[in-house]
Amino acid sequence: MQGLTSDHVVPLRVYFLVAIALFVLLALTIAVAHIDLGPFNIAAALAIAVVKMVLVVLFFMHVKYSSKLVALFAAGGVFWLAILFMFTLSDFLTR
Amino acid sequence: MPDHAMTAAVAHQFDDRDQQKEAGTLGMWLFLGTEILFFGGLFIAYCVYRIKFPAGFAAANEMMDVTLGGLNTGVLLLSSLTMALAVRSAQLGKRVSSFTLILVTMLFGLAFLGVKGIEYYHKFAEGLFPGEGFRFEGSLSRQAEVFFSLYFMMTGLHALHMIVGIGIMIVMAVMTWRGRFSPQYYSPVEIAGLYWHFVDIIWIFLFPLLYLIHVHT
Numbered sequence: 001m002q003g004l005t006s007d008h009v010v011p012l013r014v015y016f017l018v019a020i021a022l023f024v025l026l027a028l029t030i031a032v033a034h035i036d037l038g039p040f041n042i043a044a045a046l047a048i049a050v051v052k053m054v055l056v057v058l059f060f061m062h063v064k065y066s067s068k069l070v071a072l073f074a075a076g077g078v079f080w081l082a083i084l085f086m087f088t089l090s091d092f093l094t095r
Numbered sequence: 096m097p098d099h100a101m102t103a104a105v106a107h108q109f110d111d112r113d114q115q116k117e118a119g120t121l122g123m124w125l126f127l128g129t130e131i132l133f134f135g136g137l138f139i140a141y142c143v144y145r146i147k148f149p150a151g152f153a154a155a156n157e158m159m160d161v162t163l164g165g166l167n168t169g170v171l172l173l174s175s176l177t178m179a180l181a182v183r184s185a186q187l188g189k190r191v192s193s194f195t196l197i198l199v200t201m202l203f204g205l206a207f208l209g210v211k212g213i214e215y216y217h218k219f220a221e222g223l224f225p226g227e228g229f230r231f232e233g234s235l236s237r238q239a240e241v242f243f244s245l246y247f248m249m250t251g252l253h254a255l256h257m258i259v260g261i262g263i264m265i266v267m268a269v270m271t272w273r274g275r276f277s278p279q280y281y282s283p284v285e286i287a288g289l290y291w292h293f294v295d296i297i298w299i300f301l302f303p304l305l306y307l308i309h310v311h312t
Contacts, residue, residue: 007116009186010179019176026168030161033307045303052299060179060292062285066120073121077128081135088139092146 008065018059025052116282123286127293130256134297137252141245141304151238153309155231158223158239160214164306167210168298174203175295182288185271185281193284194271200291201264204257211254218243246305253301256294263287 029048033041058064063074109115145152181196222230225244229236267287270276276284 007113007186009183012180012183015176015179015183019172022172022175023169026165026172029303029307030165033161033303033310042308045307046300049300049303053296056175056292056296056299060175061289067117070117070120070124073124073128077124077131080128081131081138084132084135084139085142088143092143 008062010059010062010065014059018055021055022052025055112279119282119286120289123289127289130293134249134252137245137249138300138304141249144241144245145308148235148238148241151235152242154233154235155239155242156306156308156310158218158221159306160217161306161310163210163214164302167207168302170203170207170210171295171298174200174207175292177203178288178291182281182285185276185284186278188276188278190271190274190276193276194268197264197268197271197284201261201268204261204264208254208257208261211250218247249301249305253294253297256297260287260291260294263290 025048029045032044032048035041037044057074061074063071105112105115109118177196177200181193181200184190184193184196218224222228223243224247225240229240229243231239264287267284270283
């Protein structure tokens with residue numbers, strides 16, 4: 001069905017459902033920010049942002065319908081970012 | 096000039112159309128990987144300073160307009176939807192529909208920049224642009240200035256990407272209008288879409304980090 005590329009035509013319904021989910025998550029992130037959760041405010045905000053990112057990457061950017069190589073390249077970007085954060089914070093947080 | 100026939104052909108270095116298409120997609124993802132690190136430098140700077148100056152960041156955050164920031168987030172999410180739909184129309188060979196959706200995507204992008212401009216105007220008027228004119232009440236002024244330095248750098252770099260994205264959309268709209276794309280060849284629209292969605296994702300992170308640090312009062 002999907003072959004090497006993302007030639008798979010995604011049904012309209014999927015795009016609209018993803019958009020609705022993104023708006024629900026936007027409302028949720030604003031709502032959660034108005035409740036004092038201490039350190040969990042930032043955790044919740046980032047968790048919601050990550051879910052939104054995954055939805056955009058998988059559906060709008062077609063990674064779900066693309067080859068494993070494309071998924072690997074996409075994950076690679078996040079992997080290098082994780083190295084940037086891990087090495088910097090392992091220094092900064094242990095001073 | 097048989098433009099369409101030329102662009103639809105497989106370039107000689109590729110075995111077939113699928114390989115050519117995948118090479119283009121991988122190239123864009125590789126570029127986006129460098130973009131993640133480009134923005135990543137600012138994100139880690141933000142992270143370190145927020146840990147260092149939690150009180151200053153919280154105080155500075157009270158100057159942010161959550162309504163305008165939220166509105167802009169909505170505008171960008173809608174633009175991502177219309178972009179995805181534009182690519183779908185291109186896949187199906189619906190030229191006019193694809194052209195219209197690219198224009199709508201562009202208009203959402205311009206609306207975003209307009210709202211951003213209003214916000215920048217307010218920040219300048221309130222003396223919140225870092226530098227000699229920076230004015231912030233209380234003892235946390237220096238820390239707040241760091242927050243606003245990061246705010247202007249991060250949103251400024253993002254806005255620059257939006258402007259580039261709108262430029263790309265103009266090119267895509269013209270190419271689409273001229274009938275350069277078909278269900279066999281629409282990679283430029285799809286790859287331009289990858290860039291557009293990436294810029295949207297950056298904002299998905301910027302919004303909670305810059306606007307929602309300390310709104311519960």
